[in-house]
Amino acid sequence: xxxxxxxxxxxxxxxxxxxxxxxxxxxxxxxxxxxxxxxxxxxxxxxxxxxxxxxxxxxxxxxxxxxxxxxxxxxxxxxxxxxxxxxxxxxxxxxxxxxxxxxxxxxxxxxxxxxxxxxxxxxxxxxxxxxxxxxxxxxxxxxxxxxxxxxxxxxxxxxxxxxxxxxxxxxxxxxxxxxxxxxxxxxxxxxxxxxxxxxxxxxxxxxxxxxxxxxxxxxxxxxxxxxxxxxxxxxxxxxxxxxxxxxxxxxxxxxxxxxxxxxxxxxxxxxxxxxxxxxxxxxxxxxxxxxxxxxxxxxxxxxxxxxxxxxxxxxxxxxxxxxxxxxxxxxxxxxxxxxxxxxxxxxxxxxxxxxxxxxxxxxxxxxxxxxxxxxxxxxxxxxxxxxxxxxxxxxxxxxxxxxxxxxxxxxxxxxxxxxxxxxxxxxxxxxxxxxxxxxxxxxxxxxxxxxxxxxxxxxxxxxxxxxxxxxxxxxxxxxxxxxxxxxxxxxxxxxxxxxxxxxxxxxxxxxxxxxxxxxxxxxxxxxxxxxxxxxxxxxxxxxxxxxxxx
Numbered sequence: 003x004x005x006x007x008x009x010x011x012x013x014x015x016x017x018x019x020x021x022x023x024x025x026x027x028x029x030x031x032x033x034x035x036x037x038x039x040x041x042x043x044x045x046x047x048x049x050x051x052x053x054x055x056x057x058x059x060x061x062x063x064x065x066x067x068x069x070x071x072x073x074x075x076x077x078x079x080x081x082x083x084x085x086x087x088x089x090x091x092x093x094x095x096x097x098x099x100x101x102x103x104x105x106x107x108x109x110x111x112x113x114x115x116x117x118x119x120x121x122x123x124x125x126x127x128x129x130x131x132x133x134x135x136x137x138x139x140x141x142x143x144x145x146x147x148x149x150x151x152x153x154x155x156x157x158x159x160x161x162x163x164x165x166x167x168x169x170x171x172x173x174x175x176x177x178x179x180x181x182x183x184x185x186x187x188x189x190x191x192x193x194x195x196x197x198x199x200x201x202x203x204x205x206x207x208x209x210x211x212x213x214x215x216x217x218x219x220x221x222x223x224x225x226x227x228x229x230x231x232x233x234x235x236x237x238x239x240x241x242x243x244x245x246x247x248x249x250x251x252x253x254x255x256x257x258x259x260x261x262x263x264x265x266x267x268x269x270x271x272x273x274x275x276x277x278x279x280x281x282x283x284x285x286x287x288x289x290x291x292x293x294x295x296x297x298x299x300x301x302x303x304x305x306x307x308x309x310x311x312x313x314x315x316x317x318x319x320x321x322x323x324x325x326x327x328x329x330x331x332x333x334x335x336x337x338x339x340x341x342x343x344x345x346x347x348x349x350x351x352x353x354x355x356x357x358x359x360x361x362x363x364x365x366x367x368x369x370x371x372x373x374x375x376x377x378x379x380x381x382x383x384x385x386x387x388x389x390x391x392x393x394x395x396x397x398x399x400x401x402x403x404x405x406x407x408x409x410x411x412x413x414x415x416x417x418x419x420x421x422x423x424x425x426x427x428x429x430x431x432x433x434x435x436x437x438x439x440x441x442x443x444x445x446x447x448x449x450x451x452x453x454x455x456x457x458x459x460x461x462x463x464x465x466x467x468x469x470x471x472x473x474x475x476x477x478x479x480x481x482x483x484x485x486x487x488x489x490x491x492x493x494x495x496x497x498x499x500x501x502x503x504x505x506x507x508x509x510x511x512x513x514x515x516x517x518x519x520x521x522x523x524x525x526x527x528x529x530x531x532x533x534x535x536x537x538x539x540x541x542x543x544x545x546x547x548x549x550x551x552x
């Protein structure tokens with residue numbers, strides 16, 4: 003453990019290089035106050051660059067997100083690209099509306115320019131899928147998106163894509179991290195005041211022209227939508243896409259329509275979090291004519307959530323699970339005659355595999371994250387249970403909450419013409435393939451050692467049964483499988499169920515993904531099957547909590 007004089011010296015050295023007046027002032031106060039506890043937290047190491055790039059709390063010091071950390075990351079990325087023979091390549095930079103995002107984007111462009119690469123910055127805060135599209139559209143060698151997605155307001159992040167338009171995977175992450183670590187001093191990193199390009203609206207226009215292609219020509223466009231941007235950057239792009247497609251203009255959740263980095267109406271700006279959709283439900287209750295669907299994007303609009311009416315009352319709306327939306331979109335694409343590979347991550351519902359098999363389509367399972375899904379050969383459709391859907395992989399090799407919203411609204415329109423709803427289609431899928439019900443046990447911690455303890459406990463004493471169902475196969479995914487590279491996770495196969503446990507890659511959470519499959523013989527059996535599934539999921543959750551000690 004470093005003594006106080008060494009700690010203060012490290013902080014003073016960091017302060018001398020910090021280009022940001024705000025974080026300089028913040029750090030100077032901590033040094034003057036000799037706040038060793040806070041300084042130790044900020045100088046305990048460095049924010050680690052991995053396959054999710056960087057993500058962390060804003061503030062001064064190497065364990066926080068700030069301009070110094072971003073400049074080092076950009077310099078490391080530039081060195082990596084030059085080492086790969088791409089010294090004259092183009093790097094596209096996008097950013098959301100969070101605190102410091104515009105600063106981090108500008109610093110990145112300056113570092114790339116100073117390193118001899120060409121840099122281009124999107125014209126304003128725009129959805130992450132626009133950046134992912136722009137990389138391929140402009141023939142860039144890499145892209146950077148400054149965003150913390152749906153993390154809390156105090157966070158920001160730095161997501162890196164390579165020239166294929168998909169996020170980095172090993173070994174690129176480790177190679178970039180090594181180049182970042184090799185940056186001795188910020189004074190060694192040239193940062194000119196100009197020389198990069200600010201892109202025009204034509205990039206966004208090209209993206210919007212591409213969104214039209216996800217819809218079938220002449221399909222009905224009648225469904226009415228209530229939409230929330232969750233205080234993020236999705237509104238203008240989504241409204242433009244809906245207008246081009248000929249859908250009725252969505253009714254907006256006014257309180258959440260404009261970008262606001264403080265996210266004042268939600269505890270967490272994630273449609274999955276409790277209470278995040280309450281204002282959308284309230285807006286739907288007072289909207290006339292009554293909406294057919296509620297759609298939400300997360301703050302950088304790469305995710306898409308949907309809610310449907312489940313009863314006659316104004317409050318009778320239900321958020322669909324990501325797995326339900328994933329199955330609905332898959333069924334819609336199959337019905338439209340889509341060809342190509344359907345793919346999902348291991349934590350998503352096995353229903354997609356059943357749908358693909360019945361349709362005679364190739365199917366692949368990948369590790370968690372779109373960085374893996376996007377790399378599947380011949381990909382036609384990919385999804386992940388955390389509200390991520392890739393419906394146009396030729397345009398955007400990543401999840402895209404705008405095109406997913408369009409496709410969902412097209413499906414809602416088709417069903418509306420038939421006097422049917424999403425719930426009717428989900429019933430059809432349960433009858434055809436069995437009722438696939440999923441749930442998640444997610445534990446947020448302050449102390450990351452609790453996650454390591456839980457994983458160790460499960461490895462040393464794996465459960466032999468959960469909810470009375472015998473565990474027929476227990477896999478430690480750190481060893482890899484025949485089809486998957488190694489990852490920090492555990493998978494339990496049960497008789498009629500499946501459980502996966504893994505640490506979150508982007509938040510201080512332990513995540514446990516549960517699925518049960520209940521056979522259904524007739525439509526009249528669906529209520530009993532759902533009740534059975536609910537009971538099983540609750541019992542698995544209880545037994546798994548006990549086994550993990552959480």
